[in-house]
Amino acid sequence: MFLEFKAEVEKVLKQALASYEYKDLEIVESEHADIASTVAFSLARVYKRAPKEIAEDIVNHLPAEEYTLISHAVAAGPYINFYVSDFFLHKTLQSIKEGLEPTEKNRGKIIIEHTSANADGPLHIGHLRNAIIGDVLARVLKRAGFDVETQYYVNDLGRQIAVAVWGAGRMAFAADKKADHAVADVYIAANRELEEHSEYLNAVEELMRKYEAGDDATVKRYETVVNTCLTGVKETLKRLNIKHDLFVMEGEFVRSGAVDAVVNELMQKGDVKLDGTALLLQLEGIEKELVIKRSDGTSLYTTRDLAYHRWKSNRCDRMIDVFGKDHELVSQQLTKALALLSVKAPEYVIFEFVSLPSGSLSTRAGRYISADELIEKIEERAYEEVEKRRDDLDEVKKPEIARMVGIGALRYDMVKVSPDKHIVFDFDDALDIEKKGAPFVQYSHARACSILRAAAAKGVLTDDVYDSALLREDSELELIKMLSKFDYLIAGVTSDLKPHRIAKYARELAEYFNLFYRYCPVLNADEEHRKARLVLVDCARVVLSNVLDVLGIKAPEEM
RNA sequence: GUCCCAGUGGGGUAAUGGAUAUCCUUUGGGCUUGCGGAGCCCAAAAUCCGGGUUCGACUCCCGGCUGGGACGCCA
Numbered sequence: 098m099f100l101e102f103k104a105e106v107e108k109v110l111k112q113a114l115a116s117y118e119y120k121d122l123e124i125v126e127s128e129h130a131d132i133a134s135t136v137a138f139s140l141a142r143v144y145k146r147a148p149k150e151i152a153e154d155i156v157n158h159l160p161a162e163e164y165t166l167i168s169h170a171v172a173a174g175p176y177i178n179f180y181v182s183d184f185f186l187h188k189t190l191q192s193i194k195e196g197l198e199p200t201e202k203n204r205g206k207i208i209i210e211h212t213s214a215n216a217d218g219p220l221h222i223g224h225l226r227n228a229i230i231g232d233v234l235a236r237v238l239k240r241a242g243f244d245v246e247t248q249y250y251v252n253d254l255g256r257q258i259a260v261a262v263w264g265a266g267r268m269a270f271a272a273d274k275k276a277d278h279a280v281a282d283v284y285i286a287a288n289r290e291l292e293e294h295s296e297y298l299n300a301v302e303e304l305m306r307k308y309e310a311g312d313d314a315t316v317k318r319y320e321t322v323v324n325t326c327l328t329g330v331k332e333t334l335k336r337l338n339i340k341h342d343l344f345v346m347e348g349e350f351v352r353s354g355a356v357d358a359v360v361n362e363l364m365q366k367g368d369v370k371l372d373g374t375a376l377l378l379q380l381e382g383i384e385k386e387l388v389i390k391r392s393d394g395t396s397l398y399t400t401r402d403l404a405y406h407r408w409k410s411n412r413c414d415r416m417i418d419v420f421g422k423d424h425e426l427v428s429q430q431l432t433k434a435l436a437l438l439s440v441k442a443p444e445y446v447i448f449e450f451v452s453l454p455s456g457s458l459s460t461r462a463g464r465y466i467s468a469d470e471l472i473e474k475i476e477e478r479a480y481e482e483v484e485k486r487r488d489d490l491d492e493v494k495k496p497e498i499a500r501m502v503g504i505g506a507l508r509y510d511m512v513k514v515s516p517d518k519h520i521v522f523d524f525d526d527a528l529d530i531e532k533k534g535a536p537f538v539q540y541s542h543a544r545a546c547s548i549l550r551a552a553a554a555k556g557v558l559t560d561d562v563y564d565s566a567l568l569r570e571d572s573e574l575e576l577i578k579m580l581s582k583f584d585y586l587i588a589g590v591t592s593d594l595k596p597h598r599i600a601k602y603a604r605e606l607a608e609y610f611n612l613f614y615r616y617c618p619v620l621n622a623d624e625e626h627r628k629a630r631l632v633l634v635d636c637a638r639v640v641l642s643n644v645l646d647v648l649g650i651k652a653p654e655e656m
Numbered sequence: 657g658u659c660c661c662a663g664u665g666g667g668g669u670a671a672u673g674g675a676u677a678u679c680c681u682u683u684g685g686g687c688u689u690g691c692g693g694a695g696c697c698c699a700a701a702a703u704c705c706g707g708g709u710u711c712g713a714c715u716c717c718c719g720g721c722u723g724g725g726a727c728g729c730c731a
Contacts, residue, residue: 125674135674138711148711175711176675215731255731375729384658384727391729398731425660426726449661450725457724486694502694514669517661519724526668526681531694533680540694548691593672601670604679611695620691634691656694 098189099578099585102166106132106179109167113158118143130178131578137175148175181578187565189581193636197583197643199242205414206244209235210443212334212341212419213250216326217257218281220333221465222522223421223451223458229511229649230448231419232339233596236647241591246413249341250405253323253348255398257461259304260287262322263297270325275469277329280322285463309395311352319348333468337504338649350404356396359403359438360389367437380433387430399430406431407440416443417594422450446594448516454523471507471527478528479503482536483656498656505535505650512648513600533604535650538641541607545638546654548619552631555620563628572613573633579609580640587647603644610637 103124110122117140127133137155141148152172159170168182211231214224231247239245252258261280264287270279291297307315327344334340350356360376363369368379369389376390389400409416420428425447432442452458458465480499487495510527513534514520530536568577586602619630642652 123674125672127675129675133674138674141711174675252731257731372729377729388729393729395729397729422661422725424726424731427731447661452724482694486692518669519662523668529681533694536694540692544692544695551691589672597670601679608679614691615696618691622691655692 098166098185098192098581100588102181102185102581103132103585105164105166106134109159109163109170110134110136110155110177112160112163113155115158117155127176127178129173129176131181132179134177134179135175137172137177141175151175152177181581183566185581186568186574186577189577190565190632190636193580193639194632197639199240199587200584201242203244204242206246206412207238207415207417208246208248208409208413209238209417210248210250210409210419211235212339213252214330215252215255215257215460216280216323216330217261217284218326218460219275219277220330220468221458221460222468222471223465225337225468225471225507226448226451226511226520227419227421228334228337228339229508230446230516230596232337232649233508233512233599233647234417234419234446234590234594236649237587237590237596237599240587240647243415243591246342247340248343248345248409251323251327251344251346252398253319253346254305254308254351254396254401256301256305257284258319258323259301259308260284260291261326262304262318263287263301264290265322266318275329275332276325277327277333278467278469280326280329281460281463285461288461306393306395308348309351316348333472336472337468337508338651345405347401347405350401350408351396355404355408356401359400359407360396362438363389363434367434378434380430383426383430383433385426387434399427399434402427402431403434403438406435406443407438409443410435410440416441417446418443419446419448422447444594446516449519451520451522454521466522466524471524472504474524475507475528475530476500476503479506479530482530487656498653501651501653502530502536502539502656505539505645505648506530508648508650509535509538509600509603512596515595515597535645535648536656538603538607538645539650539653539656541610542638542641542645542652543654543656544614545610545634545641548634549631549638550654551620557620557627557631563632564625565629565632567626567629568633570613570617572609572616573630576609576613576633576637579606580636583640583644599644599647603641603648606637606641606644610641613637 106124107122119136119140122134123136123139124132124134137148137152140151144151152175155177156170156172164182166182166185168180170177170179209231212224212228214220235245235247261284264283268283268286271282304315308319363378370377373392375388375392377386378389379386387399388397391397406416428445435442450457453466476499479502480496483495483499483502507527568574586598590596590598617630619627619634622630645652
């Protein structure tokens, strides 16, 4: 609803500015108003008058008779402050009661690629950041009315996989281990062996050549390793509430000839030169030329990625790639090379690294914290907390709530920080569930549910006729305004792709609900207030549950 | 060396160029004859350094410093 308020402010402000020339309405959020404009500052310069005077003049020209969602506007010095009307507050509650469906639908198809970890071992905490950022964005975009498809791009052609496949030919996967962990064991052991015996490297290279050429037996060996690993990875993702619509194998693009087609087209359209038998592409603005074909004729990651993006671009309106910071140069090369092929560029969400206090993560060196280990520990920790507080619950409910709280805390922790912030992962800190994170928001939701349950038990109906004008306390007004901003938030994140803003909103909403709870009795209020407040509690419950859903966090009815 | 990113109270973190810099944690103090205390209130404490642009800079520009990353016929 806040979006509609903002639109009305823009409309009336434009009318009031009819006699001025301006570039922008300069609408800003403000703590002194529901929304404000600072346009008087820049007009002051042009018209050589005091900004305060101009602000007053603009306010005097606002068509107050057209206000519906606006109650009034005032000039506070050079600022023009707008305030919401009672009708806005009423309409906010009504629209939430009617459901939070996106106002715009069928806005086109978006393919978002995320996680895409190599199939050489389990997901670690770095992949987790990628997966959770990607998953939250996918959920936001769905809310915003897009048709979203999530893809996991499976690297099955890299040297890493060849090493794992080679290793799998010499030792068996441990049968008693989770599949992806068993693959990692083999991969790490194989790497160690190759370091000691470089004579085995030929065998690895031969595997790579045979696989690209489509040798049946080799393809089968690869598939076994990759699928084994992915089985485990999918289990982990499922626990985290993450699902990919499609797993796309890199190898397909080589075998289908799509990669060759890309290389040939680049030779015609780009600045390509020969270095021995390898092909180098010079891209504008990037010093380093891009190798698009190896001397031995096999393909490279970037070239295969070009073919993948060309394929994707034909299946959607927007492409979004969630990449680690180490892929930034690649993303620039990708954009430039795609332009040569007349393929639209993807939008990139680039996030900074997650490292351990002991240094950077490395699957090969076995230096990582697996997502599974983290999930295991955090759920244990959450179970302890539940047991501490809710001894009355049975052994079905307790672990169920512990899972919701544990996974919630983990997801919230990963998404709450701006993607361009480097994270040093601290195990104890991640396990500290008592912080104001997901459990805080979940608790507010459970509390709202509890009030509604108690009301139902007393036979008070929430869908009674109610008078929203009775909601006059500060904590009530602030809560309603916060509720109204859900659509505004979704619209914002849809364009700036910054998922940490969702986490911040969720926490703030829970805070406002707690304040309302503290200052306004619901069930113990007189009948008219009780009715109106129950509606407000129900609306808060709906928005809390929706914002948690966007974060991929379960909203427990009790905890 | 070149390029990219980050630098905000003791630690972590937020802030489309706008009014009194957010929140967590920490430390200290307080709130329950209340619908669930995983709650609420109060206090302490911060924009790396130096220039510049601007009516106005955490935010933009230039130069440093510190930390991370990229610069493979790896992915």
